[in-house]
Amino acid sequence: MMAGAESSGAGRNAQGAGAPEKYYLRIVLLITSITYLGSLKFDFVSDDFSQIISNPFIKAWHYVPQYFSGTVWRQMFPSAPVEPYRPLVLVWMRLNYAIFGIRPFGWHAMAILLHVLVTWLVYVLVKKITGRFTPAWLAALLFGVHPVHHEVVAWISGAGESLFAALFLGAFLAYWKSIEKSKAMWMTISCVLFALGLLGNEAAVVLPVLVFAHGWIAGSSGELDGRAEFAGRIQHAILSAAIYVPIAAVYFFVRYEVASGYSRAGASASFSTWLLTLPSVLFFYARNWFFPARLAGNYDLYYQSGVDWAHVVMPALIVLALGGMIWVLRKWIDAREISFAAAWIVVPLLPALAFVRFQPEELVHDRYFYVPSIGASLLVALCLERALASRRMVFGQPVRVVAGALTLTLILAGCAIWTSRFWENGLTMYTRAHEIAPRNSAAASGLSEEYLNRKDFDRAEALLVSVAGNSGGDSRFSLNLGRTQYFKKQYASAEENLRRSIALGPYVGEPYVYLGMIQLKQDHPREALVNLRRAVELSPLEPHYRTSYGIGLEVIGDCASAMSQFEEALALNPGDGLTQREIYRCRSAAAAAGKGSGTAKR
Helix, strand or coil: CCHHHHHHHHHHCHHHHHCCHHHHHHHHHHHHHHHCHHHHHCCCCCCHHHHHHCCHHHCCHHHHHHHCCCCCCCCCCCCCCCCCCCHHHHHHHHHHHHHHCCCHHHHHHHHHHHHHHHHHHHHHHHHHHHCCCHHHHHHHHHHHHCHHHHHHHCCHHHHHHHHHHHHHHHHHHHHHHHHHCCHHHHHHHHHHHHHHHHHHCHHHHHHHHHHHHHHHHHCHHHHHHCCCCHHHHHHHHHHHHHCCHHHHHHHHHHHHHHCCCCCCCCCCCCHHHHHHHHHHHHHHHHHHHHCCCCCCCCCCCCCCCCCCHHHHHHHHHHHHHHHHHHHHHHHHCCHHHHHHHHHHHHHHHHHHHCHHHCCHHHCCCHHHHCCCHHHHHHHHHHHHHHHCCCCCEECCEEHHHHHHHHHHHHHHHHHHHHHHHHHCCHHHHHHHHHHHCCCCHHHHHHHHHHHHHCCCHHHHHHHHHHCHHHCCCCHHHHHHHHHHHHHCCCHHHHHHHHHHHHHHCCCCCHHHHHHHHHHHHCCCHHHHHHHHHHHHHHCCCCHHHHHHHHHHHHHCCCHHHHHHHHHHHHHHCCCCHHHHHHHHHHHHHHHHHHHHHHHHHC
């Protein structure tokens, strides 16, 4: 198994055989940990609040069975067209919540540990692919400290990507182990890890394609049974991958049954639009890998409807040139090793290239390149090993390789530390995102929420108005503009934007709440109750919605029904001050009414 790769590498890197491998590996993992150590003091940001802070599903073990019968966002949008079915991510969050509660330090520590685990698995994978130690520690080091991973390591909600990566790598390595010995046992382990990977992220579905690529590139059939014919290699590759297909089929059946009728909103781009947008998406990932200078949580990259130089032709030419360079490298470096690197870039990237499923302002994210960067790390490691080869040794490794790796590490780790600091809190995160992507409505909307939380209403409104022309069908953008105008008591404008938000996202409860509160202030309680009730129907586990509905019922004098809503809200969010004050008011009103009734009878 892979004997050719190991024997071909033995001559070029015999010096690695006696190297203190465990010390190099420990240093690599230590550097990786130190690079992202600063994130331990970071707060919860962005989706962390909805997925962790206000998510009742992760706060008790009895909810765990429900993780497998709904989508990740079911606590917020139980009937909305949202797609991700990732119950294992909820299990991971439940475990973290049970240990750390809402103290972000522990969550960040676990995110770093997951990334370190994946870095170690990258080392194991590359060692197997090449049979050599030098490219293994080089690739692991590049992967561990590369700043393109800022979103996965420094953002708590991004850790789901490294959880999936660990399972994905584990499944592939177990498959590889099954070729060497104990086939039944290791294939069983591989299949179990594959199933868990699917439950963590649907992108794991490409594992059979990667296994097929391995079988084809390695020529495994020829190495195992002496048949090197084209048909034999194809047959062996298909048989190797086929075992995973039934598991994937069961997963998609369960997913369809659980989320029947669900589809991600915004998936309306045509094939021609996808094709025209593809070059800029591929160029984006290549640029951020090789030149990770301006990284953020959002980017200004949108669908292309026509051919132009800057967004279609030039990116296509650059991507084709990179592909040509990789092809040329096959003649300079071991062809199969380069092919493995290319496969580990292309195959895991395929789910991210189905960007027609994404919202227009969310076509690309650095986290989508987390697993594909394994192949990119291997590719760069192979080039460094070849280009910097020397006979002078230091600590058992070529001195120029060590010096080059040290230089590159200082640059990349410095960039990673610099980039990660923007995830310290929501304000710094969205300020950076808006700076890098000034036309992106998601970045502007997120930053406006931070201004709203700080009661800087004028700044929030000015920001939203400045990018209103790029908001398109972003319901959250209209909601935040409506919220801003609500707090500024511009009720007519607020109502207009809230109704627009409802039209764009009718399954989201929040605009109904604000619309209902406006109607209460305008002395239209019956209309308000319709909207407040609708918000509760859409998100029955959102305590703020129940409190608002209770206030509406209180206004019309129905304290009994109001108390029922307040009690439900407190059960979901114990100790909430607003709800407790409303309960006191309602009881006081009921007591006063009771006294008045008694006086009248006397």
